[in-house]
Amino acid sequence: MTMINRKTALIALFSAVCAFTLGQRAWAAGEDTTTPPEKTQTSTECKDGKVWDKEKKECVDAKKSGLDDDILFKAARELAYAGQYENSLKVLDAVKDQDSARILNYRGYANRKAGRMELGMSYYKRALQADENYILARSYMGQALVEQGQIEEAKAQLIEIRDRGGENTWAYRALLETLGGVRHY
Numbered sequence: 001m002t003m004i005n006r007k008t009a010l011i012a013l014f015s016a017v018c019a020f021t022l023g024q025r026a027w028a029a030g031e032d033t034t035t036p037p038e039k040t041q042t043s044t045e046c047k048d049g050k051v052w053d054k055e056k057k058e059c060v061d062a063k064k065s066g067l068d069d070d071i072l073f074k075a076a077r078e079l080a081y082a083g084q085y086e087n088s089l090k091v092l093d094a095v096k097d098q099d100s101a102r103i104l105n106y107r108g109y110a111n112r113k114a115g116r117m118e119l120g121m122s123y124y125k126r127a128l129q130a131d132e133n134y135i136l137a138r139s140y141m142g143q144a145l146v147e148q149g150q151i152e153e154a155k156a157q158l159i160e161i162r163d164r165g166g167e168n169t170w171a172y173r174a175l176l177e178t179l180g181g182v183r184h185y
Helices: 005-029 068-080 087-091 101-113 118-129 135-147 149-165 170-178
Strands: 052-055 058-061
Touching: 005 149, 052 068, 068 087, 068 101, 087 101, 101 135, 118 135, 135 149, 135 170, 149 170
Parallel strands: none
Antiparallel strands: 052 058
């Protein structure tokens, strides 16, 4: 192999590793969407921590449903966005992986929105302990910090999101907008 081919191969390998790493960082953003979840029967018909079971075509108790964690997570997220924070938390209780960053993050979101700011913040911190690259938790935590008047701490979360490859994500834009739409770094 000539020196030029070796150099080209090394550059290609380096580029592939960089692309993979950035892809992993973007994946760590989790449920980084620009729109709220679509409303289903879970948020329009089900009550008391029940979720819509598509196969049974009825509301079922989340804890007894046998539904997998992804379905339960999506239902809890939908309920949280619909303002049904207590129902969201009941559904999150049914998830098997209670230490997942996304579950801890939405426990934080539902508690914060329900007026339990300190409890919400503790869940955001636990989510970041589970996955320090989970930028959606950083965004929600930053928004909570703004609500508490802790602007410098919120700016620090915005910088963390940027530094973790999240500058072109909804998580970044949402926190930036909460901070008044001006980059402060």
